[in-house]
Structures are given as C-alpha cells and as structure tokens.
Amino acid sequence: MRMTSSTKIMLIACGSFSPPTPMHFRMFEIARDHIQQMGLGQVVGGIVSPVHDSYAKKGLVSATHRCAMIKIGLKTSDWIHLSDWETQQEEWTRTRQVLQYHQNYINSYLKDTNGTINNQHIPAWIPEGIKRTAGQVQLKLLCGADLLESFATPGLWKDEDLEAILGYHGIVVISRAGSNPEQFIFNSDLLSRYRRNITIVTNWVTNDVSSTLIRKLLSRGLSVKYLLDDHVAEYIRKFGLFGTNNETDRDGSSCLRGTAQN
Numbered sequence: 210m211r212m213t214s215s216t217k218i219m220l221i222a223c224g225s226f227s228p229p230t231p232m233h234f235r236m237f238e239i240a241r242d243h244i245q246q247m248g249l250g251q252v253v254g255g256i257v258s259p260v261h262d263s264y265a266k267k268g269l270v271s272a273t274h275r276c277a278m279i280k281i282g283l284k285t286s287d288w289i290h291l292s293d294w295e296t297q298q299e300e301w302t303r304t305r306q307v308l309q310y311h312q313n314y315i316n317s318y319l320k321d322t323n324g325t326i327n328n329q330h331i332p333a334w335i336p337e338g339i340k341r342t343a344g345q346v347q348l349k350l351l352c353g354a355d356l357l358e359s360f361a362t363p364g365l366w367k368d369e370d371l372e373a374i375l376g377y378h379g380i381v382v383i384s385r386a387g388s389n390p391e392q393f394i395f396n397s398d399l400l401s402r403y404r405r406n407i408t409i410v411t412n413w414v415t416n417d418v419s420s421t422l423i424r425k426l427l428s429r430g431l432s433v434k435y436l437l438d439d440h441v442a443e444y445i446r447k448f449g450l451f452g453t454n455n456e457t458d459r460d461g462s463s464c465l466r467g468t469a470q471n
C-alpha cells in the first residue's frame with residue numbers, strides 16, 4: 210500500500226457513539242490535517258459507523274437514538290457523514306466486514322460508468338462529486354489509541370481480521386491520554402509487520418472527553434455544557450437518555466420519522 214499526496218482516502222470510525230462527543234468528530238479533522246500536511250493523501254470523505262444494538266456494551270442506547278444524535282452532531286460538517294449500515298444488519302458485524310462492505314460499495318460506485326447505481330438510493334456517506342475527481346479510493350479505519358490497544362485483548366479480534374484491516378485498508382490512530390501507540394506497536398509482532406500501514410497522529414490539543422464521562426455527568430444530573438454539542442444534549446434530555454429525567458420514548462421509535470432517517 211503506497212500512499213502519495215494524490216492518493217484518495219476515506220476515513221471510517223467504528224464505535225458505540227453513545228452518545229457521540231465532539232471528540233469523535235474532531236478525530237476526523239485532526240486526521241485529515243495530518244494526512245494532507247504530511248503528503249500522505251487527499252481525504253475525500255469521512256464515515257461514522259455506529260455499532261449494532263446487539264453489541265452488548267454498558268450504556269449503549271438504541272441505534273435509532275445514536276444515529277439521530279450523530280446526524281445532529283454532524284449537521285455543520287460538509288464532509289463527515291453517518292452510515293447506518295451496521296445498525297441495519299441482523300446482528301453485530303466484525304469491523305473487517307464493515308470496512309469491506311463500505312470499500313466494495315465505493316469501488317462499485319466508482320466503476321459504475323453507465324449510471325446503473327444512480328437509479329438506487331445513494332447513501333449520504335458517498336462524497337458528492339467523487340466520481341469526477343477520484344480514481345481509486347482507499348478506505349482506512351480511523352480510531353483512538355485505546356481501540357488500537359484493544360487488538361491485544363485475548364479473543365477480541367481475529368488475527369486474520371487484523372491482517373486484512375492492516376494489510377488491505379490501513380489504520381489512522383489518534384493519540385489519547387494514557388496511551389503510547391508507538392510502544393504498543395513495537396511490542397506487537399503483527400502490528401510491527403504492518404507498521405507502514407499505520408499512521409499515528411499526535412493530538413497536540415488533548416481532550417479526553419469520552420462517552421463514559423458524558424454518561425456519568427448526565428446520570429448525576431451534572432452539566433455537560435461545552436463538553437457536548439448543545440443540540441445533542443437537548444436531544445438526550447428530550448428522550449430522557451442516560452439517566453436524564455424524561456420518561457417518554459426510551460427506544461426512540463417516535464423519532465424514526467425525521468432526524469433518525471438516513
């Protein structure tokens with residue numbers, strides 16, 4: 210995988226986003242600046258892919274709510290979009306397959322010169338005008354250093370999946386307080402083998418806000434102002450999520466009309 214300043218890149222972040230924080234979206238901006246400044250490619254789009262409801266993680270609210278919050282949080286972005294594909298599947302999808310699906314879709318979209326695919330619903334995460342400007346597009350996994358470190362958790366990731374993610378796509382890792390991605394890669398034979406496909410980006414303006422922190426503050430009735438998008442906070446209160454008080458519509462079914470639609 211050779212990257213030059215003309216390589217077209219799309220970034221995809223997989224995670225819970227329960228709720229999405231400004232830092233989830235900031236990761237994309239930090240990564241794009243780094244990639245472009247270092248002449249590693251041209252970032253043509255960003256995808257936020259929330260995990261399926263069946264991914265049993267503490268504090269995970271329904272995908273309907275998570276997708277709605279992501280769309281609200283991304284309202285002012287002209288290049289990062291939600292993909293709700295993972296949430297629409299029958300069950301949890303491994304990250305390798307999530308990347309494969311999106312890469313295949315991009316490839317067929319770019320190859321479709323006779324416009325067949327244009328008769329179908331084109332998902333919002335396909336960047337506008339991409340057909341005119343792009344030859345090939347390389348989809349890379351964007352993550353925080355904690356996700357990279359989870360690769361070492363026994364039984365969590367299949368080696369063949371990591372080989373495919375690292376070998377075929379590559380990853381862009383944003384540093385996070387308390388992590389040392391360089392050391393972590395050095396300690397792993399597998400990661401060291403694919404070192405050139407791992408881009409580490411130092412986040413010089415550290416901000417360790419996490420969904421866990423936001424959930425904690427909300428459940429204690431404390432303020433999240435300036436830590437969370439005002440409109441996302443308003444949505445959370447409206448639906449009484451994360452231990453806030455409103456008891457109406459905890460599964461988000463009434464918001465299927467409107468904000469939650471792709």
Ligand SMILES: Nc1ncnc2c1ncn2[C@@H]1O[C@H](COP(=O)(O)OP(=O)(O)OP(=O)(O)O)[C@@H](O)[C@H]1O
Nearest residue numbers: 224225226232352353356385416417418419420421
């Ligand atoms: N402050 C941050 N700095 C760098 N990366 C982050 C930060 N917050 C989240 N991420 C990254 O965002 C991606 C999506 O993560 P996820 O929603 O699972 O994150 P989280 O905020 O850490 O969630 P939780 O607190 O519920 O575990 C992951 O790759 C994670 O490493």
Ligand SMILES: NC(=O)c1ccc[n+]([C@@H]2O[C@H](COP(=O)(O)O)[C@@H](O)[C@H]2O)c1
Nearest residue numbers: 223224225260266303304305365366367
């Ligand atoms: N084997 C795998 O593909 C695998 C394992 C663990 C987490 N993940 C993904 O990582 C993301 C973040 O997960 P956590 O919030 O648990 O850190 C999720 O999108 C999840 O699907 C993938």
